[in-house]
Amino acid sequence: MDRRNKRILQTTLIIVVVLGIIVSLYLYAGQRAFVSTIFSGLTLGSLFFLVAAGLTLIFGLMDVLNFAHGSMFMLGAYIGWQFYTNPTFIFGVAPLALAFGTGVMFISVLKPYLIAWNLTPRMQKLLPTIAYILAAVVIVFAVLGFDILGLANTAMVAMTTTTVGNPLAEISPQEPLAEFWIRPVLMMLGGLLIAFGSSKPGDKTQYAPKENLGKAMLLPAILLVVTVVSIFIRESAPVSVLLMNGNIRFLLSILVSVAFGFVFGAVIEIILIRPLYARPTFIILMTLGLSYVIRELVQFLWDPLTYQMARPPLFAMPGKAASIGEWLQNGNSTIDILGATVPTYRLFIIALGIVMFALVTLLMTKTRLGMIIRAGVQDPEMVEAMGINVKSVFTLVFALGVALATLGGIGAAPFLPVQPLMGDAYQTQGLITVVIGGMGSYVGAFVGAMILGMARAFGDYFALKLSLSPAIAEASTVIIMVIVLLTRPQGLFGSKE
Amino acid sequence: MSEVNHDDLLNVDNIHTFIGQFHILEGVSVRVKKGSITVMLGRNGAGKTTTLKSIIGLTPPREGKIIFDGMEIQGKRPYNIANLGIGYVPEHRAIFRQLSVLENLKLAERKKGDFERSSEFIFKLFPDLKRLYKLPGNHLSGGQQQMLAVARALVPENKLLLIDEPSEGLAPILIQQMMEAIETLSHTTTILLVEQNFIMASQLAKQYVIIDDGKSVSSGSIKDLVLQPEVIHRYLGASIKTRKELEMEHGSEE
Ligand SMILES: Nc1ncnc2c1ncn2[C@@H]1O[C@H](COP(=O)(O)OP(=O)(O)O)[C@@H](O)[C@H]1O
Ligand SMILES: [Mg+2]
Numbered sequence: 001m002d003r004r005n006k007r008i009l010q011t012t013l014i015i016v017v018v019l020g021i022i023v024s025l026y027l028y029a030g031q032r033a034f035v036s037t038i039f040s041g042l043t044l045g046s047l048f049f050l051v052a053a054g055l056t057l058i059f060g061l062m063d064v065l066n067f068a069h070g071s072m073f074m075l076g077a078y079i080g081w082q083f084y085t086n087p088t089f090i091f092g093v094a095p096l097a098l099a100f101g102t103g104v105m106f107i108s109v110l111k112p113y114l115i116a117w118n119l120t121p122r123m124q125k126l127l128p129t130i131a132y133i134l135a136a137v138v139i140v141f142a143v144l145g146f147d148i149l150g151l152a153n154t155a156m157v158a159m160t161t162t163t164v165g166n167p168l169a170e171i172s173p174q175e176p177l178a179e180f181w182i183r184p185v186l187m188m189l190g191g192l193l194i195a196f197g198s199s200k201p202g203d204k205t206q207y208a209p210k211e212n213l214g215k216a217m218l219l220p221a222i223l224l225v226v227t228v229v230s231i232f233i234r235e236s237a238p239v240s241v242l243l244m245n246g247n248i249r250f251l252l253s254i255l256v257s258v259a260f261g262f263v264f265g266a267v268i269e270i271i272l273i274r275p276l277y278a279r280p281t282f283i284i285l286m287t288l289g290l291s292y293v294i295r296e297l298v299q300f301l302w303d304p305l306t307y308q309m310a311r312p313p314l315f316a317m318p319g320k321a322a323s324i325g326e327w328l329q330n331g332n333s334t335i336d337i338l339g340a341t342v343p344t345y346r347l348f349i350i351a352l353g354i355v356m357f358a359l360v361t362l363l364m365t366k367t368r369l370g371m372i373i374r375a376g377v378q379d380p381e382m383v384e385a386m387g388i389n390v391k392s393v394f395t396l397v398f399a400l401g402v403a404l405a406t407l408g409g410i411g412a413a414p415f416l417p418v419q420p421l422m423g424d425a426y427q428t429q430g431l432i433t434v435v436i437g438g439m440g441s442y443v444g445a446f447v448g449a450m451i452l453g454m455a456r457a458f459g460d461y462f463a464l465k466l467s468l469s470p471a472i473a474e475a476s477t478v479i480i481m482v483i484v485l486l487t488r489p490q491g492l493f494g495s496k497e
Numbered sequence: 498m499s500e501v502n503h504d505d506l507l508n509v510d511n512i513h514t515f516i517g518q519f520h521i522l523e524g525v526s527v528r529v530k531k532g533s534i535t536v537m538l539g540r541n542g543a544g545k546t547t548t549l550k551s552i553i554g555l556t557p558p559r560e561g562k563i564i565f566d567g568m569e570i571q572g573k574r575p576y577n578i579a580n581l582g583i584g585y586v587p588e589h590r591a592i593f594r595q596l597s598v599l600e601n602l603k604l605a606e607r608k609k610g611d612f613e614r615s616s617e618f619i620f621k622l623f624p625d626l627k628r629l630y631k632l633p634g635n636h637l638s639g640g641q642q643q644m645l646a647v648a649r650a651l652v653p654e655n656k657l658l659l660i661d662e663p664s665e666g667l668a669p670i671l672i673q674q675m676m677e678a679i680e681t682l683s684h685t686t687t688i689l690l691v692e693q694n695f696i697m698a699s700q701l702a703k704q705y706v707i708i709d710d711g712k713s714v715s716s717g718s719i720k721d722l723v724l725q726p727e728v729i730h731r732y733l734g735a736s737i738k739t740r741k742e743l744e745m746e747h748g749s750e751e
Contacts, residue, residue, distance in 0.1 A: 368603075368604075371596060371600050371603065371604050372604065374593070374595050374596060375593040375595070375596055375604055377595070378593055378594060378595060379591060379593065381555050381575070382587060382591055382593075383604075384555070384574070384575040384576050384579075385553050385554075385555060385575045385576075385579055385585045385587070386576075386579060386585075386604065386605050386649070387576050387579035387580045387607050387653070388576055388604075389574070389576045390576065391574075495595070
């Protein structure tokens with residue numbers, strides 16, 4: 001009973017303090033500035049949440065602190081922006097990536113047969129090495145001459161002209177299908193070789209039953225179909241996408257970005273993280289390195305430039321809407337809320353954050369996967385001993401976490417300059433959010449993100465008003481983190497362990 | 498060395514298990530006859546838990562064979578082994594504390610409907626759980642947590658249960674209840690039980706195996722073991738407690 005009273009007292013105290021802060025800010029700033037700063041805070045908070053949600057789930061379940069999360073956020077922005085502005089590049093690369101993925105996925109079909117081979121230990125070591133080298137050669141051969149850079153350049157030209165001219169005019173003619181088809185075929189061969197090598201032929205200590213071969217065939221078969229389709233629509237699809245309504249195109253960009261994040265996350269987990277679970281420090285170094293690789297890759301593909309994505313039509317028309325109805329009808333760029341002028345696109349980001357929080361909550365509390373994740377946060381070994389394939393759950397959670405980050409990236413793209421370093425601030429703030437909210441708690445990530453968003457927004461407001469250094473806003477988040485760590489080391493919603 | 502015996506549901510044949518660079522099991526053999534309770538005895542730190550974990554695959558053995566239901570299972574992933582029909586009840590009541598009682602049980606399903614099928618039996622065995630099914634695991638008492646840990650293994654259809662020290666730290670009255678539950682289970686399932694309480698163990702089990710210092714040193718019928726006080730004394734020594742000692746030890750608890 002005593003403990004309960006103490007908790008009630010604590011909660012009341014917190015509520016009183018929070019209300020006090022809110023009221024004094026309101027009185028100090030006045031209604032207009034207060035409302036518009038609140039909306040800035042919610043916007044930042046939503047973006048922080050999209051980054052922190054993945055970080056915290058991945059850390060909670062697998063003890064992996066992903067330092068490449070900010071880079072993945074940035075990559076999501078690039079992919080979505082590219083698709084929105086000129087999808088030629090993405091439709092051009094997709095068949096190659098899909099073909100490669102299809103090849104790799106055939107591992108589940110090949111493995112049961114390959115591990116049954118009778119090989120000398122020497123051959124067991126030699127064969128994968130040969131396969132990897134061959135794969136590298138084949139892949140280089142498939143890509144070489146493929147005009148990735150050229151396509152990216154077209155994309156850039158298209159971008160600089162989209163705001164004025166017609167992006168359709170900027171689509172460059174592509175390699176005809178009669179010559180192109182050999183590339184995806186080679187990529188698939190490369191993927192198959194990698195699948196061959198990594199299934200460790202002859203290694204009988206592995207377990208891969210032949211019984212569920214039908215099930216194992218399913219994913220590669222679907223991927224194969226998708227690959228073939230992507231080869232055929234490669235030339236026509238960019239045009240039809242660009243002819244679409246801008247809002248729908250934006251929605252598609254979001255889907256493309258999320259799908260990309262999911263697949264990218266899964267691939268990273270399987271290839272780079274999985275071999276390192278026994279060595280946690282290596283994982284940190286690896287993800288740090290990966291963040292640089294991603295950044296360099298982006299600079300290589302898109303040049304170290306800054307792009308500004310055009311806002312979709314729903315948020316583009318100059319002028320202020322008086323009501324939500326008017327905005328939805330005309331697509332105004334700002335809206336009047338309680339006397340304050342709030343950019344409508346911010347409302348979209350806030351909605352995105354809240355909807356994703358609701359979806360993550362549903363996932364975690366109402367589905368079997370959520371149950372497995374919550375159990376796995378405590379004891380993954382026991383989850384596995386109950387008959388659940390924890391490794392595949394790890395992959396799934398990593399993929400979902402990265403998909404949330406890329407969603408944040410494309411969500412932020414019309415709002416932030418798209419450039420190679422745009423994810424860094426979100427990486428830092430995401431980590432601080434996770435610490436404040438408690439490692440592994442998605443509710444903590446949401447509350448922490450909103451607190452940080454508010455701190456940033458009001459920090460900026462005061463810096464401007466009192467002519468202080470803008471660094472005060474950044475410092476405020478660190479100060480909050482220190483206060484939380486001192487009073488509640490496990491974070492606001494963290495469990496004690 | 499190991500002649501094929503079709504009565505054996507599980508045959509652990511001379512396994513060696515390493516944890517990191519530590520050689521923990523240095524030759525453990527355990528045979529579990531179908532349809533009965535086999536008890537694993539031994540001092541603290543002898544390697545009993547590690548033997549169970551080697552069977553379920555959490556600490557896979559580096560050498561030796563484990564044959565379950567006529568199939569070699571060493572080296573398989575734990576989830577594959579569990580799905581062959583092995584339920585594992587870990588020591589220290591390792592339930593999922595953030596999950597409710599119901600969620601703990603639901604999580605144990607291997608196919609849809611497992612819980613519906615088994616819930617009546619489980620709640621008859623442990624009526625407490627039915628009353629508490631909405632509570633999160635960390636709100637349960639020690640005894641209730643232990644019951645949940647056992648109940649979890651009863652949700653799917655299992656051919657073999659590995660139960661690690663179910664009476665550890667329980668009040669005598671709860672120990673009695675737990676032992677009765679395990680006795681009931683043994684009518685339908687084969688059980689490999691780790692139990693420090695020798696009196697309880699000898700009442701429940703037909704077969705025994707003694708683990709000492711990472712090796713299996715003695716095995717056979719428990720009736721024979723009772724007649725060999727020097728073996729008991731040598732390998733189990735201080736770990737044997739009479740019921741009286743137990744009651745004194747736990748009398749003040751709960
Ligand atoms: N993770 C570990 N790292 C190192 N040694 C361990 C680990 N787990 C168990 N051991 C050692 O293995 C031996 C056997 O442990 P265990 O199987 O838990 O014994 P028991 O269950 O019979 O009490 C003990 O000496 C213990 O110290
Ligand atoms: Mg033990």
